[in-house]
Amino acid sequence: MRFMGTNVLVTGASRGIGAQIAKTLAAEGLKVWINYRSGAQEAEAVKASILEAGGRAETIGFDVSDEEAFVAAIKSIVESDGGLSYLVNNAGITKDKLAIRMKGDEFMAVIEANLKSAFVGCREALKVMGKKRFGAVVNVSSIVGETGNAGQTNYAASKGGMIAMTKSFAQEAAPRGIRFNTVTPGFIATEMTEVLKPEIKEGFIAKIPLGRFGEPAEVAEAIAFLLSDHAAYITGETLKVNGGMLM
Ligand code: NAP
Numbered sequence: 001m002r003f004m005g006t007n008v009l010v011t012g013a014s015r016g017i018g019a020q021i022a023k024t025l026a027a028e029g030l031k032v033w034i035n036y037r038s039g040a041q042e043a044e045a046v047k048a049s050i051l052e053a054g055g056r057a058e059t060i061g062f063d064v065s066d067e068e069a070f071v072a073a074i075k076s077i078v079e080s081d082g083g084l085s086y087l088v089n090n091a092g093i094t095k096d097k098l099a100i101r102m103k104g105d106e107f108m109a110v111i112e113a114n115l116k117s118a119f120v121g122c123r124e125a126l127k128v129m130g131k132k133r134f135g136a137v138v139n140v141s142s143i144v145g146e147t148g149n150a151g152q153t154n155y156a157a158s159k160g161g162m163i164a165m166t167k168s169f170a171q172e173a174a175p176r177g178i179r180f181n182t183v184t185p186g187f188i189a190t191e192m193t194e195v196l197k198p199e200i201k202e203g204f205i206a207k208i209p210l211g212r213f214g215e216p217a218e219v220a221e222a223i224a225f226l227l228s229d230h231a232a233y234i235t236g237e238t239l240k241v242n243g244g245m246l247m
Pocket of ligand 1: 064090143
């Protein structure tokens with residue numbers, strides 16, 4: 001067993017990378033709380049596939065950018081399970097536009113959805129985990145948070161902020177033995193990247209030394225490692241999962 005903890009909350013786990021993170025962690029023996037915002041049916045399908053494989057899972061619907069709802073959700077998990085061992089802040093959105101056309105509200109909407117939500121999750125997790133002197137958090141950032149990207153000033157700022165925020169949480173939490181790390185996926189085959197035009201996709205693939213988009217399972221494995229006891233001496237780290245696109 002790689003995990004001394006017992007349960008995990010994965011935000012945005014109704015599809016894409018989050019759904020795979022939920023399945024990978026359930027296969028490791030953790031009870032998984034599958035968060036979703038609008039995709040209740042999809043979240044139930046993720047739960048069903050975990051139960052079918054002999055794992056443990058519950059769905060929990062809330063909007064991560066609603067601070068009160070996020071706080072209440074963690075409280076209800078702790079009431080149900082007696083604690084929270086791990087958190088993966090995975091939920092994220094894009095609202096791409098060239099900066100010169102982007103309104104302040106459009107910029108802030110992505111900061112709220114991606115960065116503020118992760119802050120609230122980290123803060124609440126630290127309170128709960130700190131009491132037990134046990135736990136770990138992984139925040140799902142992006143290669144774009146490291147490199148920037150034209151048309152994604154809002155998304156890049158949210159994901160870059162997440163990297164620095166995670167290191168700050170790691171420093172505050174280390175005395176209590178709680179670890180905070182980030183993964184920065186490159187281009188992963190999900191609905192988020194499905195919308196790209198074929199010629200744009202080809203252009204990105206030409207820049208990826210491993211010559212392909214990554215699979216959600218490849219991101220999920222990196223996250224499982226960072227949460228696990230095998231990473232007990234790793235905190236404040238930013239782990240790239242990008243096929244060599246940025247070294
Ligand atoms: P996706 O397929 O678009 O799935 C996003 C998930 O997040 C969905 O389950 C969605 O649930 C949920 N979500 C969005 N906003 C939410 C909110 N406010 N509250 C609760 N849940 C919310 O995205 P993905 O490609 O799997 O990406 C997952 C994470 O990886 C994101 O943080 C993304 O930025 C990051 N990432 C992705 C890539 C990539 O190439 N795909 C690369 C780098 C980083 P609902 O459908 O219910 O709204």
